[in-house]
Amino acid sequence: MIAFKPDVEKIKVARDHVAAIAAGWPVDEYLVRVVVSELIANAIRHAVTDEVRVNARSDGRVCVVEVWDGDATLPVSCRPGPDAVGGRGLMIVGELVTRWGAVRDDREGGKTVFAEWAVP
Secondary structure, three states, X not given: OEEEOOOHXXXXXXXXXXXXXXXXXXXXXXXXXXXXXXXXHHHHXXXXXXXXXXXEEEOOOXXXXXXXXXXXXXXXXXXXXXXXXXXXXXXXXXXXXXXXXXXXOOOOOOEEEEEEEEOO
């Protein structure tokens, strides 16, 4: 796991960190990088937090990317209009993974947003 201050300059660091962990996964590295970028960007843009944490793991049946931030507000996927400049990140994530979701962290506060790929 890595932790950092919310800063767009850290998106590449997080992406590279997770890509190194996911190197042996049966998931396309590009997809992993896109999903991590979207989840980190959302945490940086929308969460009121002093820290963002990124973790990745696999148990052989599922590969998981997790992004924690200190804001307990759960994300909502929306369908923006064709002229909207943003708002498509979670919709894109939903198309690239088997499952995604978010859970509040009752111990530390905040939330974890996760994305999973089922291993065939």
